[in-house]
Amino acid sequence: MNILLYPNKNLNKKSKLIKYFFLKKIFFYIYEIRNILLLNENYLALSGIQIGLKKRFFLMKYKKKILTFINPVILWSSKKKEKFIESCISIPNFSVIKERSKYIIIKYKNEEFYERIFFARNIFSSCIQHEIDHMNGILINNY
Numbered sequence: 001m002n003i004l005l006y007p008n009k010n011l012n013k014k015s016k017l018i019k020y021f022f023l024k025k026i027f028f029y030i031y032e033i034r035n036i037l038l039l040n041e042n043y044l045a046l047s048g049i050q051i052g053l054k055k056r057f058f059l060m061k062y063k064k065k066i067l068t069f070i071n072p073v074i075l076w077s078s079k080k081k082e083k084f085i086e087s088c089i090s091i092p093n094f095s096v097i098k099e100r101s102k103y104i105i106i107k108y109k110n111e112e113f114y115e116r117i118f119f120a121r122n123i124f125s126s127c128i129q130h131e132i133d134h135m136n137g138i139l140i141n142n143y
């Protein structure tokens with residue numbers, strides 16, 4: 001499975017919500033993304049659009065696990081911001097300092113399509129905001 005690289009136009013497209021009946025169809029992509037993350041120690045997260053599937057989901061490494069976040073929505077983000085050095089798997093050899101909320105709370109569906117809440121801080125907060133930007137067609141060099 002190929003990772004889309006900038007300036008591929010698909011990276012600027014908006015991803016669509018995943019409906020329950022479509023869930024089984026994304027399992028293959030979830031499997032592929034999990035393998036990519038496992039094989040690349042320095043990759044933290046990857047979203048569906050980055051392997052060409054315009055659906056709202058991403059996987060992120062967290063506490064020695066790889067979690068799947070389907071249809072993530074930010075419920076709350078802290079006024080407290082922090083500057084993070086960000087890079088993107090789709091934009092090789094590029095990084096930028098980006099100010100984002102230090103804490104966020106999101107809701108999402110897990111692989112069984114149960115609704116879950118996730119509180120993220122620091123790098124995980126920045127990472128999730130980065131992945132949700134991907135779902136809205138925004139890259140770190142678009143700001």
Ligand SMILES: [Zn+2]
Pocket residue numbers: 087088089090130134
């Ligand atoms: Zn990225």
